[in-house]
Amino acid sequence: MKRSVGERIFDAINVLVLIIIMVICFYPMLYVFNSSISDPDQMLRSRSLMLLPEGFQLEAYKSVFKDTRIYTGYMNTLFYVVAGTAINLLMTSLAAYGLSRKDLMGRKTLMKMITFTMFFGGGMIPTFLLIQNLGLVDTRLAMIIPGAISTFYFLIMKTNFEGIPTSLIESAKLDGANDFLILFRIVLPLSKPILAVMMLYYAVDHWNDYVGPMLYLRSQELYPIQIIMRDILISSSTEAMGAGTDTGFAIGENIKYATIIISTLPIMLVYPFIQRFFVQGALIGAVKQ
Amino acid sequence: MELKRGPVVQAGTLKPPGRWGVVKKELARNKYVYLMLVPVVAYYLIFSYGPMYGLLMAFQESYSPVNGILAGTWIGFDNFTMFFESYYFWRLIKNTLILSFYSIVFGFPAPILLAILLNEVRKKWFKSTVQTISYMPHFISVVVVVGMLKTFSTLDGGLFNVIREFFELQPVMFLAEKDMFRPIYILSNIWQGAGWASIIFLAALSGIDPQLYEAAKIDGAGRWRQLLHITLPGIMPTIVIMLILRLGAVMNSDFQKILLMQTAPTYETSDVISTFVYRSGILEGNYTYSTAIGLFNGIINFSLLIIANAISRKLNSTSLW
Numbered sequence: 001m002k003r004s005v006g007e008r009i010f011d012a013i014n015v016l017v018l019i020i021i022m023v024i025c026f027y028p029m030l031y032v033f034n035s036s037i038s039d040p041d042q043m044l045r046s047r048s049l050m051l052l053p054e055g056f057q058l059e060a061y062k063s064v065f066k067d068t069r070i071y072t073g074y075m076n077t078l079f080y081v082v083a084g085t086a087i088n089l090l091m092t093s094l095a096a097y098g099l100s101r102k103d104l105m106g107r108k109t110l111m112k113m114i115t116f117t118m119f120f121g122g123g124m125i126p127t128f129l130l131i132q133n134l135g136l137v138d139t140r141l142a143m144i145i146p147g148a149i150s151t152f153y154f155l156i157m158k159t160n161f162e163g164i165p166t167s168l169i170e171s172a173k174l175d176g177a178n179d180f181l182i183l184f185r186i187v188l189p190l191s192k193p194i195l196a197v198m199m200l201y202y203a204v205d206h207w208n209d210y211v212g213p214m215l216y217l218r219s220q221e222l223y224p225i226q227i228i229m230r231d232i233l234i235s236s237s238t239e240a241m242g243a244g245t246d247t248g249f250a251i252g253e254n255i256k257y258a259t260i261i262i263s264t265l266p267i268m269l270v271y272p273f274i275q276r277f278f279v280q281g282a283l284i285g286a287v288k289q
Numbered sequence: 290m291e292l293k294r295g296p297v298v299q300a301g302t303l304k305p306p307g308r309w310g311v312v313k314k315e316l317a318r319n320k321y322v323y324l325m326l327v328p329v330v331a332y333y334l335i336f337s338y339g340p341m342y343g344l345l346m347a348f349q350e351s352y353s354p355v356n357g358i359l360a361g362t363w364i365g366f367d368n369f370t371m372f373f374e375s376y377y378f379w380r381l382i383k384n385t386l387i388l389s390f391y392s393i394v395f396g397f398p399a400p401i402l403l404a405i406l407l408n409e410v411r412k413k414w415f416k417s418t419v420q421t422i423s424y425m426p427h428f429i430s431v432v433v434v435v436g437m438l439k440t441f442s443t444l445d446g447g448l449f450n451v452i453r454e455f456f457e458l459q460p461v462m463f464l465a466e467k468d469m470f471r472p473i474y475i476l477s478n479i480w481q482g483a484g485w486a487s488i489i490f491l492a493a494l495s496g497i498d499p500q501l502y503e504a505a506k507i508d509g510a511g512r513w514r515q516l517l518h519i520t521l522p523g524i525m526p527t528i529v530i531m532l533i534l535r536l537g538a539v540m541n542s543d544f545q546k547i548l549l550m551q552t553a554p555t556y557e558t559s560d561v562i563s564t565f566v567y568r569s570g571i572l573e574g575n576y577t578y579s580t581a582i583g584l585f586n587g588i589i590n591f592s593l594l595i596i597a598n599a600i601s602r603k604l605n606s607t608s609l610w
Contacts, residue, residue, distance in 0.1 A: 007512060010511075011411070014406055014409050015410070017406060018406055018407070018410065018415075021423060028437060029429075043446065044445065047451045047454065049448075049452075094325040094326070094328065095326070097325060099326070101322055110326070110330070113333065117333060120341070121587065122339070122340020122343050122344050123580065123583030123587055124563070124571070124579075124583060125346070125566065125571070125580045125583060126341070126343025126344055126580055127336075128571060129354075130335075130336070130340055130343060133354070134335075145336075179319075179325065180325070204428065210432050211548075215571065229436065232436075234432070234435060234436055234549055256436065256440050257440065264430075268428060271424075271425070275420070275424065
């Protein structure tokens with residue numbers, strides 16, 4: 001189909017605006033990457049926009065990898081992500097299956113009770129004191145149990161479960177299957193896409209969590225990567241890290257950039273592959289909101 | 290499998306089952322479902338309703354970890370009055386509202402615009418490239434984003450100042466300037482979140498019936514008219530719902546980010562209710578006072594949500610409940 005002049009102009013402007021948006025989104029990340037491998041002295045002198053690295057060094061990365069805090073932080077984060085997400089998925093599935101059963105007595109009351117928590121809560125101090133009274137402060141459990149269900153994600157999952165034909169569940173019942181069997185053998189296998197989406201949402205939340213650990217963890221050996229990053233990036237403790245290297249102080253800023261890359265790269269590498277699931281998840285969520 | 294028979298009805302002998310009888314039967318029939326819901330209900334009771342019970346502290350003089358909440362001395366609304374009369378009250382309210390207002394005015398339309406622009410792209414590969422790149426910042430943690438802002442703002446060779454030097458402007462310590470806090474906060478939020486937030490609107494856009502566009506084309510409507518008369522009305526319900534939710538969180542600024550971003554020189558513009566609650570509650574141990582402030586905040590939020598929802602239901606019959 002031929003496009004009119006007006007259409008062409010419309011499209012051209014649209015594409016141009018989107019390219020500008022792309023550049024704005026991408027450039028800061030490129031800048032960080034280039035800075036992390038640039039030579040600190042050359043970088044300071046040239047003061048360029050760093051479209052390409054200025055000089056080359058890997059000292060910054062070596063210093064970061066030598067820092068044992070980073071390693072411990074990584075391992076802790078890995079544990080919180082894996083264990084936390086597993087609990088999240090189990091609890092959310094149980095809730096979503098139970099409350100998607102239309103024949104359940106008290107379903108409406110329970111739903112009201114749960115939805116209410118989305119809009120009103122006890123707030124930071126009462127929650128903190130509760131966690132403290134439960135003896136969870138400074139334990140790994142504090143990173144896993146208090147956020148076991150996200151009400152918003154639960155609602156998405158429940159909507160999804162409701163789309164599974166009731167006849168399927170009923171026929172399984174006639175064959176003598178109990179609800180646990182139905183959930184794990186029929187409903188969950190049929191809901192793989194939404195499970196994947198939920199898994200990713202929860203995992204990203206755990207990966208990025210920083211307020212939880214800040215409030216509930218005391219011992220350094222339990223800290224996740226985000227807390228370590230805060231110490232390095234914001235409270236500025238890179239001078240100590242750079243002190244051992246030849247370039248000394250000057251490399252401090254490069255170390256910050258290298259830290260950013262190291263802690264962000266894993267999720268950045270995975271994410272393009274899982275992107276289509278995110279979009280699918282949003283679609284599912286948007287159907288009935 | 291054993292065949293179960295319903296009760297044989299004999300005239301006059303069958304009593305209608307009592308309420309307890311109905312419950313018992315229901316429990317037996319769905320016992321596994323109830324079993325599944327036990328941990329769920331326990332979770333919500335402990336971790337959501339537990340803290341709500343803790344809100345009672347707001348009306349007490351002090352909190353004692355040994356005696357628990359009910360043993361405290363009740364002082365009515367004194368904590369609230371103390372807050373309303375304190376030096377910080379207006380500053381906190383003002384900062385919280387201004388940040389929220391700017392976030393709504395500038396931040397809320399950004400993902401909608403992006404979604405509409407993306408929707409007008411014809412080349413699929415281009416569309417997905419823009420999407421991939423614009424979602425990326427979402428995966429950077431708040432800590433890293435603030436870390437980036439901080440490194441970019443350094444006087445000696447930080448990106449922001451390199452750009453300023455290019456225009457022959459004096460370097461500025463951005464994060465230590467109280468007038469810079471709001472723009473940096475809002476703009477970096479848009480940078481990080483607009484792409485990701487556009488997904489929900491793209492989903493809504495994909496739900497619009499293509500026949501509407503065909504019909505409009507036949508009627509001679511250009512791309513602009515189509516946008517105005519089909520695209521926008523098509524996603525209006527989603528926009529309204531998202532806006533209601535946003536209004537219900539007017540008093541919630543992004544606690545994590547502000548806490549990381551603020552420095553003592555910027556308190557005048559950066560200190561919001563939640564950061565104040567953190568400082569006075571967690572750091573200084575004024576538990577009951579901070580709980581009162583948190584409760585005050587929560588009630589305003591909740592009321593705004595209800596009002597926004599009611600207005601929306603009246604105006605265009607879109608509502609959360």
